[in-house]
Amino acid sequence: MSQIGVVIRETYRRQVKAWSFLILVISPFVFILISFGVGYVSSNTGQNNNQVAVVTTDASLRHELQNSKTVTAKYGTTTRAKQAVKNDKIKGYLKIEQSKNKIAAVYHGTKHLTQNEKRSFLEVIGQKQQEINVQSADLSQAQAKALGMQPQFEQVVKTDNNDNQETIKTASFMLLLFIMYFILITYTSATAQEIAAEKGTKIMEMIFSSMTAQKYFYGKIGGIFCVIATQILIYILGGSILYSLAPRFEFSKQIFNDNKTFIDKIIANLGSLNLIYVIAGVVLFTVLAALCGALVVRPEDATKATQPALYIVMVGFFGALMLGQNPTNIIVEVLSFVPFLSSFFMPIRIIDGSAGTVQVIISLLILLASTFGLTFYVGKIYSGLILQTDDIGLLKSFRRGISIK
Amino acid sequence: MLKVDALYKNFSDKKVLRGINFTVPSGQIAGLVGKNGAGKTTIFHSILNFVGFEGEITFDGKKLTEKHYSQIGYLPEERSLMPKLTVFEQVRFLANLKGVSTKEVQKRLGEWLERLQVKGKPEDKIKSLSKGNQQKIQLICTLLHNPKLIILDEPFSGLDPINTDLLKQVILDEKKRGATIIFSDHDMTNVEEVCDDLIMISNGKVVLNGDIQAVRNSFGLTRIFVRSDWTKEQLAGLPHVRRVSQTKSGSYRLELDDEKYGTELFETITKGEYVQTFDQQPPTLNEIFKIKAGENK
Secondary structure: OOHHHHHHHHHHHHHHOOHHHHHHHHHHHHHHHHHHHHHHHHHHHHHHOOOEEEEOOOHHHHHHHOOOOOEEOOOOOHHHHHHHHHOOOOOEEEEEEEEOOEEEEEEEEOOOOOHHHHHHHHHHHHHHHHHHHHHHHOOOHHHHHHHOOOOOOOOOOOOOHHHHHHHHHHHHHHHHHHHHHHHHHHHHHHHHHHHHHHHOOOHHHHHHOOOOHHHHHHHHHHHHHHHHHHHHHHHHHHHHHHHHHHHHOHHHHHHHHHHHHHHHHHHHHHOHHHHHHHHHHHHHHHHHHHHHHHHOOOHHHHHHHOHHHHHHHHHHHHHHHHHOOOOOOHHHHHHOOOOOOHHHHHHHHHHHOOOOHHHHHHHHHHHHHHHHHHHHHHHHHHHHHHHOOOOOOHHHHHHHHHHHO | OEEEEEEEEEEOOEEEEEEEEEEEOOOOEEEEEEOOOOOHHHHHHHHOOOOOOEEEEEEOOEEOOHHHHHHEEEEOOOOOOOOOOEHHHHHHHHHHHOOOOHHHHHHHHHHHHHHOOOOOOOOOEHHHOOHHHHHHHHHHHHHOOOOOEEEEEOOOOOOOHHHHHHHHHHHHHHHHHOOEEEEEOOOHHHHHHHOOEEEEEEOOEEEEEEEHHHHHHHOOOOEEEEEOOOOHHHHHOOOOEEEEEEOOOOOEEEEEOOHHHHHHHHHHHHOOOOOOEEEEEOOOHHHHHHHHHHHOO
């Protein structure tokens, strides 16, 4: 294995084996599972004592009514149903009796029937009463058919497509923005900490006696990038599993199916060029964080040193948050070409469709050139920065680091 | 052979190295000595290309570059390893960088742990080892890949006498293997016992360089150790005796103006009396170090 490969492997192993990484990666899934779990449990426990028993001697009527989820077949007699209400197992029971071609239904319970329940009971009972009425009237087939005639009712809804598109764009952008923000906040601090911790040790001299500092730096950034990629891959994999499982569970089926088109479009927006912007942005900020970490002498000063990088992240995040609704704003257009900020602002314009292909290519080239350029430059001065261990402040440390080589 | 030729290095306005020249022949051990801040570590950093410099440094006739890294074993001045790694992980990482395969590391690590009498196993975390054992692990990291050129920056600092002897033996074994070794130290006894050559620097310049015994002899046999019935006062009253001091063993140590007066003194002291010891020697490296350091204040 090449020396850069060895450094990538060691950096990756060390970070992925840490508890903090595991917690970082699984916490969103734990949160989602807990949310689903709570929803499932509450809907299940709530369902039982919200059910209604049907007490009737008419088997066909009972069968029709039991098609509803809110009706239970467990308590078929008045005594059992009464006992169930008393024990708070059901909210009430519907007693249906038929006398002289007339159906009488009485509901006894501790809670009112909902409008939906009442409507569905009346529909079934009304249909049954209609059948009895037709039979007792001794009508001809044609008369019976005429009486069974129902009015025609249709819904013709014209959805406002523009509104939907706007919602999809906003949701896609917000999701992308928050994912990027959390990755950047997490990894800029972690990278600076790691580099600062290494700088405090003389083992760096042993490493630099085995390979150039420049190669070591590339390996280090490569290792951190692999860790970030692993986290994103785990999220993609976890998201795919949730995507395939959601329509199979009762508690999520309805919501998922209602929003499937919406979800699919957001997923499509998250992919494409935006992913390249996120990746290049993350690498660029990681390199900047590494530079910040290399300027301090003690690991505890790393947080202080990353402030400039974090300020840029915040300017990008909050700026994009405020101007996200206005993709054609001149500030958004200008910042979508500025390295470090273009990762926040260009995706707004790409999702909106207001950035031309040439503009996207130019912005992307500037971003990639800045990423490679900064990586190369920091790699070149890395030895001087790391081996300079006097506590003389960030700027002086930077100047001295450059002058060592 | 390691050759350092006209080595200059400035840090801002400060001239740290001012034309350093020396060679360490293949398979020899050289001791690099000098006061704190004399530039010893900067010389090592220049050899390792950590810092930019003026001059030329070659190994076996070729300019030292990245290509030589796998042939170099370097032990820095301060000891530190990655505390969260196990012994095996730490050694494997550095050995892999030197081009040693993991399989080979597994094989060699056990031998080295035994050889250096490390109290710990490969699967132990570095942080669980004592400071002395961590130092030994760092030495293993320096030597496991059988380097041709070994650079040790104050390797004996912090070691107890037993481990100091152990390390001296390892250094001598490495010499037998054919390695070219250069190390810095403040303790001249270590240098005298282990090294073939001495390189003494002061104020960024080499002030003494060469075979240790030859360097000592160049200062003349101006020390005489006497054990007899003569008192300190009597000895101090003799001509050409600059100073008299008593050693721990009870004999007197006389400093002469010149070695040529030794014969004269021998005749005076031994005339008609029994003398247990009369030994004329050059100054010790410690004394030479103090003399040279004093000259360059």
